[in-house]
Amino acid sequence: MHPTPRPVRAPLRWKIAALAAATACLVAVAVGVLVHLWTAHDIRSRAEAQAFNAVYSAMDVYRRTGSLADGAELDPVDLPAALRHPADGERHTAYDGHAEGNSGPSYWAAQGTGGPGSPVLAIRVNLAPQLSDLPRLDAAMAVASLVALVAATPAAVYGAGLLARRLRRVAETAGRISAGDLDARTGPTKGGDEVADIAATVDLMADSLGRRLRSERQFTADVAHELRTPVGGLLAAVDLLPAGETEDLIRARVRDLRGLVEDLLEISRLDAGAEEVARARVPLAAVVREAVLRTGYEAEIAVEAERTAERTVETDPRRLERIVGNLVANAHRHGAAPVLVTVQDRTVVVRDHGPGFPPDLLRHGPRRFHTGAAERGTGHGLGLTIALGQARLLGAELRLDNAEDGGAVATLRLPG
Numbered sequence: 001m002h003p004t005p006r007p008v009r010a011p012l013r014w015k016i017a018a019l020a021a022a023t024a025c026l027v028a029v030a031v032g033v034l035v036h037l038w039t040a041h042d043i044r045s046r047a048e049a050q051a052f053n054a055v056y057s058a059m060d061v062y063r064r065t066g067s068l069a070d071g072a073e074l075d076p077v078d079l080p081a082a083l084r085h086p087a088d089g090e091r092h093t094a095y096d097g098h099a100e101g102n103s104g105p106s107y108w109a110a111q112g113t114g115g116p117g118s119p120v121l122a123i124r125v126n127l128a129p130q131l132s133d134l135p136r137l138d139a140a141m142a143v144a145s146l147v148a149l150v151a152a153t154p155a156a157v158y159g160a161g162l163l164a165r166r167l168r169r170v171a172e173t174a175g176r177i178s179a180g181d182l183d184a185r186t187g188p189t190k191g192g193d194e195v196a197d198i199a200a201t202v203d204l205m206a207d208s209l210g211r212r213l214r215s216e217r218q219f220t221a222d223v224a225h226e227l228r229t230p231v232g233g234l235l236a237a238v239d240l241l242p243a244g245e246t247e248d249l250i251r252a253r254v255r256d257l258r259g260l261v262e263d264l265l266e267i268s269r270l271d272a273g274a275e276e277v278a279r280a281r282v283p284l285a286a287v288v289r290e291a292v293l294r295t296g297y298e299a300e301i302a303v304e305a306e307r308t309a310e311r312t313v314e315t316d317p318r319r320l321e322r323i324v325g326n327l328v329a330n331a332h333r334h335g336a337a338p339v340l341v342t343v344q345d346r347t348v349v350v351r352d353h354g355p356g357f358p359p360d361l362l363r364h365g366p367r368r369f370h371t372g373a374a375e376r377g378t379g380h381g382l383g384l385t386i387a388l389g390q391a392r393l394l395g396a397e398l399r400l401d402n403a404e405d406g407g408a409v410a411t412l413r414l415p416g
Contacts, residue, residue, distance in 0.1 A: 011164060012160065012163070012164040013157060013160035013161045013163070014157075014160075016156065016159075016164075017153060017156045017157040017160050020152070020153070021152075021153050024148065024152055024153075025149065028141075028142075028149065029145075031145075032138065032141040032145065035141060036137070036138055036141075039134060039137060040131070040134060043127060044095065044107065046130075047107040047125045047130070048093050048095070048107050048109075050107075051093055051107045051108060051123055051124070051125040052091060052109050054071065054109065054125070055111050055122065056111075057069065058071070058121060058123055059113070059121055062113065062121055063113075071124070073121075073122050073124075074113075074119040074120065074121060074122075075122075076122055076124070079108060079122050080108055082094050083108055083110035083122065084110075084120060085112075085120075086110055086111060086112045090111065090112070091109060091110070091111045092109070092111070093107060093108065093110075094107075094108050095107055096108060104126055104127060104128030104131070105127045105128065105131060106124045106126050106127060107125045107127065108122055108123070108124050109123050109125075110122040163195065166189060166190075166195045166199075167195060169186060169189075169199075170189075170195065170198055170199045173185065173186045173199075173202055173203075173206075174202050177206050177209070182206060182210040183210075184206065185206060186199040186200075186202055186203050217268060221264075221268035223264065227257075227261045227264075228261055231257055231258050234254045234257070235254055235255075235258065238250055238251045238254055260382075263382040263383075263386060264382070266386055267382065267386060267389065270386070270389035270390070275393055277319065277394065278316050278318070279314050279316055280314070280315075280316070280317060281312045281313070281314050282315065282317045282320075283310070283311070284312065284313045284343060284346070284348070285343050287317050287320050287321060287324075288301065288320075288324050288343050289301055291321035291325045292324065292328055292341055294325055295325045295328045295329050295332075297328055297329060297332045298337070298339070299328050299331075299338075299339040299341050299350075300339070300341065301341045301342075301343070302340065302341070302342045302343070303343045303344075304342065304343065304344035311345065311346070313346060313414050315394055315396075316393075319390045319394055320394070322386065322387070322390055323387045323390050323391055323394075323396075323412060324348060324350070324412070326383040326384065326386055327383075327384075327387055329383055330383045330384055330387075331350055331352035331354075331410075333383075334408075335352030335355070335356075335408050336352055336354035336355075336407075337352070337353065338353060339351070340352075346414040346415075346416065347411060347412065347414070348411075349409065349410070349411050350410045351403060351407055351408065351410075353407040354406075354407060354408060355406075356402035356407055357400055357401075357402055357408045361384075361400065362400060362401070362402070365388070365400075366384035366385045366388065366400075387410075391412060394415070396412055396413060396414045396415060397411075397412070397413045398410065398411070398412050399412075399413070
């Protein structure tokens with residue numbers, strides 16, 4: 001089997017750092033806008049109060065001396081229309097943000113000097129000098145925000161890296177457990193946050209899964225071991241039957257039962273890690289031919305090159321024959337003829353022309369006694385499970401695919 005390629009993803013640390021930087025930028029913009037608006041409002045409020053107080057003092061001077069104080073005017077031409085007819089004795093203010101010429105935005109304060117038709121005393125406070133400082137304030141805020149962002153980004157990257165490393169450790173442990181390493185554990189994780197909870201949960205899951213698998217493996221081994229004796233007795237009893245069709249039928253069924261028991265014992269030994277590899281340098285093409293011959297099934301064997309026919313590999317020939325034999329038998333039982341076995345360099349490919357491997361097998365790998373659908377043609381039993389276990393023991397890669405034009409393809413690559 002081969003893992004499904006994973007899409008390329010951006011590392012978590014850079015995602016967190018980018019989010020932190022974006023948040024810092026938004027905060028800086030929001031603070032800058034608020035400071036700008038508050039400062040402009042404060043300038044206008046101060047100018048309004050200054051104009052209001054100034055027109056009071058100017059009116060007092062005008063009534064006592066008849067002269068105008070500095071900055072005071074009577075009925076100025078550019079006085080806003082809202083202030084041209086104030087009620088007698090009342091002071092009013094108005095903002096003029098569209099003053100023409102060089103005067104700039106201003107705050108006006110006005111008060112009538114007498115009854116209706118009398119002149120209006122007015123004072124204008126120019127806001128241009130104060131408002132001219134706003135661009136400099138905005139620039140200072142922008143520079144300060146940029147400096148803060150430059151200083152905060154490395155800290156965010158560092159903090160995100162710590163979190164990413166902890167998550168990566170948990171992910172690596174989960175991957176090892178998924179690959180069959182039931183002893184993998186995350187171990188104690190610093191911090192009492194969600195990452196520590198996830199790590200503890202993964203370890204608990206691994207403990208529970210390990211107990212269940214060990215129980216199932218022990219059960220399989222016990223059943224297979226207990227069945228060996230009665231199956232041996234059945235074989236002996238068959239020899240006492242009179243020759244005939246009935247004897248042949250019973251012998252074939254007992255032989256199948258013995259094969260099943262041997263398969264179960266082999267799987268239990270593979271699960272327990274009790275198998276030992278007896279390596280020897282053997283000719284690959286010759287071992288493959290012998291394995292196909294032992295199955296009793298017909299298969300076309302193709303050796304791609306002359307140097308491949310002479311190539312020797314260092315492996316366990318008995319286990320290699322077992323893998324190739326199971327693949328050929330599976331192709332005949334669940335696929336369709338013709339079955340083609342190709343040997344090229346260190347690779348052995350077994351292909352049939354049946355319906356191919358079911359999607360569930362390609363996604364999750366072969367499962368013991370699982371037959372896929374109701375029809376036997378899409379099923380698989382212990383043969384592929386044993387082949388995968390033996391391939392792992394040899395350090396080889398066994399890949400299961402479907403050909404584009406139909407048929408199942410099993411590719412065995414031996415190590416160099």
